[in-house]
Amino acid sequence: MARYHIETYGCTSNRGESRQIESALRDAGHYPVDGPEAADVAIMNTCTVVEKTERNMLRRAKELEAETADLIITGCMALAQGEEFRDEEIDAQILHWDDVPAAVTNGECPTPGPGTEPVLDGVVGILPIARGCLSNCSYCITKFATGRVDSPSVEENVEKARALVHAGANELRITGQDTGVYGWDDGERELPELLDRICTEIDGEFRVRLGMANPGGIHGIRDELADVFARHDELYNFIHLPVQSGSDTVLEEMRRQHRVEKFTEIVETFDETLDYWTLSTDFIVGFPTETAEDHAQSIALFREVRPEKVNVTRFSKRPGTDAAELKGLGGTVKKERSKEMSELKHEIVAEAYESMVGETREVMAVREGTGDSMKCRDDAYRQIIVQNASERGIEPGMTFEVDVTSHQTVYAFGDPI
Ligand code: SF4
Structure with missing residues (x-):
């Protein structure tokens, strides 16, 4: 049984990979801890979209190497450009997502959990x-x-x-x-x-x-x-x-x-x-x-x-x-x-x-935004922000109608009806 710390960079797809890794780790009896220093193993799930991201990935990998007992690097940059980490002499296992749970388990028998944890x-x-x-x-x-x-x-x-x-x-x-x-x-x-x-x-x-x-x-x-x-x-x-x-x-x-x-x-x-x-x-x-x-x-x-x-x-x-x-x-x-x-x-x-301003839309509250706002999505996945969400009793998962009152470039503001 190991204590793990996981960091994920990049797209939704990569976050999904991390959650699958976590699900397998927890099923095998491992558990997450706060921060790399307290972990037996740190897992870095990397992204490689632009050059700046790559530099940040290398810098962060070096920090993690110093902060944790054992480091595993996975994800797109690890798999496509693993040599960059090797060139920097970062002491880490560079693995495909699928191979991470087994590497953490490290030959021990898994301790099955209550089933596959949803992502x-x-x-x-x-x-x-x-x-x-x-x-x-x-x-x-x-x-x-x-x-x-x-x-x-x-x-x-x-x-x-x-x-x-x-x-x-x-x-x-x-x-x-x-x-x-x-x-x-x-x-x-x-x-x-x-x-x-x-x-x-x-x-x-x-x-x-x-x-x-x-x-x-x-x-x-x-x-x-x-x-x-x-x-x-x-x-x-x-x-x-x-x-x-x-x-x-x-x-x-x-x-x-x-x-x-x-x-x-x-x-x-x-x-x-x-x-x-x-x-x-x-x-x-x-x-x-x-x-x-x-x-x-x-x-x-x-x-x-x-x-x-x-x-x-x-x-x-x-x-x-x-x-x-x-x-x-x-x-x-x-x-x-x-x-x-x-x-x-x-x-x-x-x-x-x-063009949405002045219209009524049904939305679903999805995530808390900055301050006391709530990010909501309408039928076409357009983002509508509702302010003073807690005062209005709005919580993630709720569905309700809003009047669209104004907009910024990539989102609108709405008042619940
Ligand atoms: S080759 Fe790359 S860019 Fe093209 S479809 Fe596949 S993942 Fe996307």
């Missing part, structure tokens, strides 16, 4: 439905860490979802590197069936948010998927489809599995099926081969589809990827293009929130 964070349940993807994007380092898609069965995921809801999850977040290709490793396109079954077979008050799905995987199931969204109130009308560029030439260089037309066809299908929904997408700005014309096409696509949520990333080279071998654009060009796109993002996203 819960407040009223949010994080449900990784699969790991890995089927793509080979030329700029991506994550695929080195995660590999090909590996999908547990629909039954297994429905049971995990049920456990989360029964443990108190009011919001299920379905995650994965690419949820759109769920089941493809078994030759089936199973995402619509999984969502349908979670919504129909599980009793309780809960909402479901579908995580990132690449357009290449979604395109072939778009009608079926939009139909599932239309039939189930449990599903937030929200879809995250990272397009990355409005230029087919750049998409080809990126080795993305879609072209612009596929992306816009998915958007059209959802527009035709749902009255009120949120399109979330990502753009990479300044890919090495991106010309001024390519950039203009991205801007044009942005204006055409008017996403309500957007991540704009300035291209940076990731070691070991094919895109890192290409001659890059100058920093000034990247900066200017990214500034133009970020300004457009503010304009378009703010417009979406402004």
Whole structure:
């Protein structure tokens, strides 16, 4: 039995991995302690999205090495760039997520707990439905860490979802590197069936948010998927489809599995099926081969589809990827293009929130915000903040109606009715 300390960096998917590790550790009889100094083993679940993150990861790993008896480093940076930790002579085991519980157990017999602990964070349940993807994007380092898609069965995921809801999850977040290709490793396109079954077979008050799905995987199931969204109130009308560029030439260089037309066809299908929904997408700005014309096409696509949520990333080279071998654009060009796109993002996203002012929305309280505020989500997963939450008796998990009174760029304010 060991005392452990775990730190997690990066995305929702990574937090889900940490919770799975914790669940296995607790089942094996290990228990968490406050801080690395009190632990027999510290686990650092790393992220590797931008260079600055990498520097922070290395710095933190050195601190943990000094503060704890034994250090395990896992996660995307550990798996894709484990040598960086070795080069710094950090004394740690560098392991895949799946191998962490066994390494902590270190040959001892596990002490089984009362069952698999649900993956819960407040009223949010994080449900990784699969790991890995089927793509080979030329700029991506994550695929080195995660590999090909590996999908547990629909039954297994429905049971995990049920456990989360029964443990108190009011919001299920379905995650994965690419949820759109769920089941493809078994030759089936199973995402619509999984969502349908979670919504129909599980009793309780809960909402479901579908995580990132690449357009290449979604395109072939778009009608079926939009139909599932239309039939189930449990599903937030929200879809995250990272397009990355409005230029087919750049998409080809990126080795993305879609072209612009596929992306816009998915958007059209959802527009035709749902009255009120949120399109979330990502753009990479300044890919090495991106010309001024390519950039203009991205801007044009942005204006055409008017996403309500957007991540704009300035291209940076990731070691070991094919895109890192290409001659890059100058920093000034990247900066200017990214500034133009970020300004457009503010304009378009703010417009979406402004259009909500004066309307009534049903929301679910999800998390406490700063001060005495509560972060809530409406049917399309738009964020609505309610102030003076405790005075109003609002707690996470509650559902109620609000009048939308005002907005900031990426969220609105609401008064409970
Ligand atoms: S879809 Fe592309 S960017 Fe995403 S994990 Fe797979 S290879 Fe990487």
